[in-house]
Amino acid sequence: MNVILPGHPEHGIRSEDANEYLNHHIEVVAGHQLGGIGGLQKATAIHIEWRDPWLIALVSFHIIVTFTCFSTRNHGNFQVILFIILLLLVYFSENINEVAARNWALFSRQQYFDSKGLFISVVFSIPILLNCMIMVGSWLYQSTQIMTNLKKAQLRQRLKEMNMHREQQHIKAE
Structure with missing residues (x-):
């Protein structure tokens, strides 16, 4: 399709040229940004094959966790056991990345595992750490509930003791 877009007053810009121009600049910007945060190739960051069986298994793992x-x-x-296991997985993610970088052809269609470990951090470690944060948040919530219930029980006990003390004084006064 050769649509003329408004451009310079004397002549327009063809849509094909505009698309090519935009795609080129998107690749340049993506390449600069990704190169600055770990040296990932723009092809691996932009073109992740999410239908790779191991990526489907990894996403399934995160959903199950x-x-x-x-x-x-x-x-x-x-x-507690799950929390420790998950933190150990994050701790050993660098080693997992090294093994995966050496053997990527056995389970993947592309080489995703860079030397800085950005890819494994994003798709493996960050979701695990988010799950750990969920568990810590749950523990904090449960702790506040237990403390609140304990304080209520203490206040009820104190009120009960005060009522018993008043009854004893009332009985002694009669």
């Missing part, structure tokens, strides 16, 4: 975090919020011991 998130579901597990929410469904086990009342099971403290299990959550």
Whole structure:
């Protein structure tokens, strides 16, 4: 399609030229920005094949972990174990990245694993850390609920003792 877009007063800009111009500048900007935050190639950052089986498995893993975090919020011991396992996975993500960088052809269609570990940090570590933050938030909420219930029980006990003390004084006064 050769549509003439308004441009310079003497002549217009063809839409094909405009698209080519925009695509070129998007690639340049993406390349500069991605190069500044870890040296990822713009092709790997822009063209992630989300239908890769291992990426589907990774997303499924994150969904299952998130579901597990929410469904086990009342099971403290299990959550502590899950929390430690998740933090260990984040701790060893650099080693996982190195192994994946050496063996990417066995499970992936593209090489995503850069030397700085940006890709694995974004798709692996950050979601795990968000789940850990959810668990910590749940623990803090549960702690405030327990403290509130404890304080209410203490106040009820004190009120009960005061009432008993008044009754005893009332009985002694008669």
